[in-house]
Each structure stands twice: as C-alpha cells, then as structure tokens.
Amino acid sequence: xxxxxxxxxxxIIQRQNDFPFAxxxxxxxxxxxxLAAKVINREVNKAGLADILGVxxxxxxHGEEVKKLDVFSNDMMINALRNSGQCSGVASEELxxxxxxxxxxxxxxxxxxxxxxxxGSSNIDVNISIGTIFSIYRRxxxxxxCVQEDFLQKGINQVAxxxxxxxxxxxxVYTTGNGVNGxxxxxxxxEFCLSHPNIKIPSKGNIYSINQGYRLKFSEGVNQYIRYCQxxxxxxxxxxxxxxxxxxxxxxxxxxxxxxxxxxxxxxxxVPNGKLRLMYECNPMAYLVxxxxxxxxxxxxxxxxxxxxxxxxxxxxxxGSSEMVxxxxxxxxEYSG
Ligand code: P6P
Numbered sequence: 001x002x003x004x005x006x007x008x009x010x011x012i013i014q015r016q017n018d019f020p021f022a023x024x025x026x027x028x029x030x031x032x033x034x035l036a037a038k039v040i041n042r043e044v045n046k047a048g049l050a051d052i053l054g055v056x057x058x059x060x061x062h063g064e065e066v067k068k069l070d071v072f073s074n075d076m077m078i079n080a081l082r083n084s085g086q087c088s089g090v091a092s093e094e095l096x097x098x099x100x101x102x103x104x105x106x107x108x109x110x111x112x113x114x115x116x117x118x119x120g121s122s123n124i125d126v127n128i129s130i131g132t133i134f135s136i137y138r139r140x141x142x143x144x145x146c147v148q149e150d151f152l153q154k155g156i157n158q159v160a161x162x163x164x165x166x167x168x169x170x171x172x173v174y175t176t177g178n179g180v181n182g183x184x185x186x187x188x189x190x191e192f193c194l195s196h197p198n199i200k201i202p203s204k205g206n207i208y209s210i211n212q213g214y215r216l217k218f219s220e221g222v223n224q225y226i227r228y229c230q231x232x233x234x235x236x237x238x239x240x241x242x243x244x245x246x247x248x249x250x251x252x253x254x255x256x257x258x259x260x261x262x263x264x265x266x267x268x269x270x271v272p273n274g275k276l277r278l279m280y281e282c283n284p285m286a287y288l289v290x291x292x293x294x295x296x297x298x299x300x301x302x303x304x305x306x307x308x309x310x311x312x313x314x315x316x317x318x319x320g321s322s323e324m325v326x327x328x329x330x331x332x333x334e335y336s337g
C-alpha cells in the first residue's frame with residue numbers, strides 16, 4: 001500500500017499544533033526557507049551547464065548578469081526571508097554586517113536568521129554535494145530594527161536550525177527542538193516530502209572525518225585519536241575505522257548523521273580557533289546533531305554554550321556520535337591537557 005506522502009508544509013502545520021501557543025510565524029518562516037531552497041536547487045543543478053548558459057559573472061543569452069551561485073543563493077534566501085514578514089533581519093556568510101528589513105510587513109517580525117547560503121561552494125565546479133545552513137533565533141530587543149544583540153546569541157537559544165543538502169537528491173533536514181526530521185525533494189511534484197522521520201545519530205560510529213593533510217598542525221591528542229581510529233594503538237582498537245572526508249561540512253555531517261561517525265575541524269598551529277564559523281556552521285549543526293542524540297564540542301565545552309563575540313568568529317568543532325566525541329575528548333584531555 002502506497003504510504004501517504006507528508007509534505008514539508010503539511011508537516012510544519014501538523015507540528016505547529018504541538019506548540020499550544022505557536023503563532024504560526026516560525027512555521028511560515030520555515031516554509032519560506034523551503035521555498036528558497038527549491039529555487040537554489042534548480043540553479044545548483046544547472047551549475048555544470050554554466051559554460052553553456054553563460055559563465056558566472058558574465059551575461060547569459062537573455063542579457064541577464066549570471067551570478068556566482070553563492071551570491072545567487074544569498075539573494076534568494078534574503079528575498080524569501082524579507083517576503084515572509086516573519087524575519088526582522090539576516091546575517092550571512094556572504095555579508096560583512098547583518099541586514100535588517102524596513103518593509104512595513106516586517107515591522108513586528110520576531111525572528112532573525114543567520115545563514116551560510118551555500119557552504120562548500122568551492123566544490124560546485126567539481127560536482128560535489130554542497131549545502132545551505134541556517135539558524136533561527138527569537139529577537140531579544142524591542143527596537144523597530146533588529147540590532148547586533150539579536151544575532152550574537154548563544155547557540156542554545158536557537159528556535160530552529162538545519163540545512164539543505166544539494167546532493168544525489170536534495171534534502172532539507174531541520175529541528176525546532178523536538179527531534180530532527182528529513183525531507184527529500186520530489187522534483188516531479190516540486191515538494192519536500194518527509195523521508196527521514198525522527199532521525200537519531202547512532203551513539204557508536206566508526207567513520208571518522210578530518211582533513212589529515214593538516215596532521216602536522218594538529219594537537220597531540222587529535223593525532224593520538226587519529227592513530228586510534230587507524231588501529232595503530234592495537235590494545236585499544238583492533239579494527240581500523242574508514243576515513244571519509246568530502247570537504248563539504250553539510251555532506252560530511254549528513255553522512256555521519258545517518259550512518260554514525262565523527263566530523264572534526266580542530267584548532268591547529270597558527271589557527272587556534274579552527275576554520276569553521278560558529279554562528280552559521282557550528283551552532284546550527286550542533287543544535288541539530290544534539291537533537292538527534294549526538295554531541296558537539298569545541299574541545300572544551302558544548303558548542304551551544306559558547307558566547308559569540310562577533311558574527312564571523314570561528315570555533316574548533318568535534319561533532320557526531322556521542323561515544324566517538326567522548327573518545328576524542330579523552331585523548332585530548334590525556335595528551336593535550
Ligand atoms: P578544508 C568548505 O569550504 C568548508 O567551509 C566546509 O564546508 C568544509 O568542511 C571545510 O571548509 C573544508 O575545509 O580546510 O578541509 O578544505
């Protein structure tokens with residue numbers, strides 16, 4: 001018997017009823033992000049044809065400027081969020097400063113969105129999966145326009161967090177604090193359909209994901225953990241773990257979310273705070289992975305408890321299956337102190 005399709009919109013409305021005083025504003029915002037994702041997906045899927053359709057930064061056959069995909073994605077997300085009427089402003093990997101919306105229909109918007117509109121965009125030219133990452137916070141100030149304080153909140157304050165992965169299929173995976181659900185885009189009907197209800201990351205995993213090219217810059221604790229993963233400390237681990245590193249955070253974490261595993265982008269010599277951005281890479285992924293039963297730390301404390309100083313600050317991150325994160329922390333405490 002054909003199981004009933006539940007679309008993203010239906011799911012959001014159904015779940016909204018779980019929140020007795022939900023005003024529906026957050027639901028509308030999530031639906032608008034889903035809409036922007038469909039438009040971005042359409043362009044991402046044509047990326048390989050850019051040479052035929054007009055190289056990015058040039059003009060296409062219609063005389064329109066062809067934007068780089070990450071700029072295009074940024075514009076699509078901002079347009080959707082502005083039109084939603086539920087978003088007071090946006091901070092983006094693509095923008096030095098946050099922007100606020102002055103349109104009348106956003107005057108009472110109570111949310112702000114922080115996003116990486118197209119993370120891993122350097123992978124587009126080689127057809128590797130990339131993603132959009134987003135965090136939604138409730139405003140903490142009452143001024144007409146949102147201010148920096150509305151954005152610089154700890155990750156624990158997120159009301160929603162998630163990503164869209166543009167891969168062999170396009171999926172939207174998000175949480176509003178009641179578990180994690182995944183929706184796969186069915187191009188034949190143009191709808192995200194519930195395909196992965198109530199995702200739980202396996203507590204034990206054996207996939208480790210780290211850019212070992214930087215081995216000489218890692219701490220002793222991280223390198224000892226890598227030896228453990230490689231069964232190079234026989235008394236502790238008999239079988240080597242498979243190394244998988246795509247170089248696209250959304251793709252590496254999505255795989256681990258489904259199969260179990262750990263993703264690490266640690267502090268390195270010369271890069272004491274790592275590379276990945278706290279507000280729009282680490283926090284949304286940490287919120288989602290914790291909601292799926294995993295862990296996310298900067299090596300000293302939960303990512304979600306870090307107090308942000310500025311929008312684009314970076315943080316080391318160890319994220320994934322709880323037992324694997326606990327294990328690398330044991331090595332860090334033993335060897336890196
Ligand atoms: P490296 C992509 O540029 C990105 O921001 C993440 O998506 C990815 O995990 C990381 O950088 C890869 O960085 O230094 O290994 O190339």
